[in-house]
Every structure is written in structure tokens, then in C-alpha cells.
Amino acid sequence: MPRIVHELSPISLLGGGNVEQSDLIFANDYAPRLIAADGGADSAVSFGWLPETVIGDFDSLTEKTRQILGSQRLFQIAEQDSTDFDKCLRSIDAPLILGMGFTGRRHDHTLAALSTLAARADKRCVLFAEEDLIFLAPPRISLDLPEGMRFSLYPLGPVNGTSEGLHWPIDGIPMAPNGRVGTSNKVSGPVRLTFDAPHMLILVPKEARDKILAALLEEPSKWPDPAAR
Structure with missing residues (x-):
């Protein structure tokens, strides 16, 4: 499966759901390389940030944001069988992904994002929700x-x-x-x-942020890439 983004350090991934500005400020310091999932680019621009890459089917990306960013930042994956979050995870190669804006606004979108964490179990991704961090437990x-x-x-x-x-x-x-x-x-x-299986979500308060991210980066055990099974 081709990768659009390759990075040796953690990256930030922004969706179009609810996002706390304090999380974005933290992410800008911890993982300054910002990727957006479709309409998440509109959120980024509204906060005064320009994502370096936008991935998705672009059914919610506004024309105004397209013009601001330019075509060279846009990577469209037109199929409708997966969410934009899934399209992003499978297109990113990075040791850790900080996901913001994937929970809170619509329950169906939140549930789909949680399912994607399990479907892409080989990816280390932490979702920043309103009060909690949510991530798939490694082995x-x-x-x-x-x-x-x-x-x-x-x-x-x-x-x-x-x-x-x-x-x-x-x-x-x-x-x-x-x-x-x-x-x-x-x-x-x-x-x-x-x-014994890549099915367990862990939810902890966001005050544990630094320790959770450090532990995930240091933990060598990983679930295999489902595409390789």
C-alpha cells in the first residue's frame, strides 16, 4: 500500500470534528508536522495553520481552503469504502500519530474512528478526545x-x-x-x-498525555500490518 507521508518523528493529524485549541498548541510543539484529513484542513486554516498534506475523498473540503493550500498539498483518494481517517492512517508512515478532531461532533464518526484504530492496529495513533486520550493497546x-x-x-x-x-x-x-x-x-x-489480540482500547484522562506518548514510543511490541496477513 503506497505511503503519502513518511516521517521518523511523531506527526499531528487533524480531522473535521471537535478539537481543543490547547491540544493543537501542544501538538504544534510535540509533533509540528501537520497532516489534515479532508475537511480537517478547513479547521486548520480557521486556526491559522496550513497543513502540509491533506488526504481524503474531499467531499467536505471547501473550495476556499483548496485555493489557499494549492493543489500540491492535496492527495485525493476517491473511493467511498473507507473513512478519511482510515485513508490517512494507511497512507502515513510515522512512529506515532496524534489524532485530533475525530471525536465528539457526531457519534457515528466517533465510532468509526475507534473501529479504525483496531483495523489499522499496526499504526500507533492516540486520539485526543474532549477529556480523554484513546488508543489501541499494543501487545x-x-x-x-x-x-x-x-x-x-x-x-x-x-x-x-x-x-x-x-x-x-x-x-x-x-x-x-x-x-x-x-x-x-x-x-x-x-x-x-x-x-492477545489487537482489540483493546485504553482510555485515560488527558493529564496523562506525556507519559502515554512516551510509553508508546518506547514500547517495541507491535501488532502486524493487517495487509501483510
Whole structure:
């Protein structure tokens, strides 16, 4: 599958949903290379930023923004079988992606974005939601978070795991979206998790931002590229 964006450092990806300006300011410092998903380019321009690349089917990108950016920044993928978020993830090669503007405005768009995290499990992407960070758990991850912090697990498919440092351990508990889930757990010590399938979302407050991003960059275990299976 061809890659449009290649980067050895984290990048920022902006969609057309709700986005906090404080998240954009953080992203500009942490991952200054900005990519937009279709109408996310309009959001970027409204904040005074020019994304270097825009990827999508362009059904929501305004003509005004097209003129501002110029054709050389626009990469259209015309098929309608996937979302713009999916088109972006499969077209980006980077160690970590900070996704903003993919949650909050419409529930169907939010659900589609969460499904895409699992469908593109080989990509390390953290979604910045209104209050939380949301990301797909790698096969293993270690996190040093404040005791008592809310730590939610939500499976998108059948998955088993092990845990240390959670108030309610998950060992030996099969989890599934139509069965046992792990929302509103909390941290009781250094967190160590393992999972046997790329189906588990982790949701934590945005105050854990720095530690989550550092842990994901340092964790060597990865899910395979689904296209290579």
C-alpha cells in the first residue's frame, strides 16, 4: 500500500470534528508536522495553520481552503469504502500519530474512528478526545501513572489480557464488546498490561498525555500490518 507521508518523528493529524485549541498548541510543539484529513484542513486554516498534506475523498473540503493550500498539498483518494481517517492512517508512515478532531461532533464518526484504530492496529495513533486520550493497546505496555487515576479498558472484539497495577485485575477474564468490559477501573501502582489480540482500547484522562506518548514510543511490541496477513 503506497505511503503519502513518511516521517521518523511523531506527526499531528487533524480531522473535521471537535478539537481543543490547547491540544493543537501542544501538538504544534510535540509533533509540528501537520497532516489534515479532508475537511480537517478547513479547521486548520480557521486556526491559522496550513497543513502540509491533506488526504481524503474531499467531499467536505471547501473550495476556499483548496485555493489557499494549492493543489500540491492535496492527495485525493476517491473511493467511498473507507473513512478519511482510515485513508490517512494507511497512507502515513510515522512512529506515532496524534489524532485530533475525530471525536465528539457526531457519534457515528466517533465510532468509526475507534473501529479504525483496531483495523489499522499496526499504526500507533492516540486520539485526543474532549477529556480523554484513546488508543489501541499494543501487545504489551508499561505505564507509570498516578495512583487512583481512572483507567478504562474497552474491547472492540474478543480479547484476553493480563494486568498489574489495576485496582480490578483483568487476568483470566475474557473480554468482548457484548460481554465483559473494563470501564472505570483505576490505577493502583505501576501498570503492566499484555493482550492477545489487537482489540483493546485504553482510555485515560488527558493529564496523562506525556507519559502515554512516551510509553508508546518506547514500547517495541507491535501488532502486524493487517495487509501483510
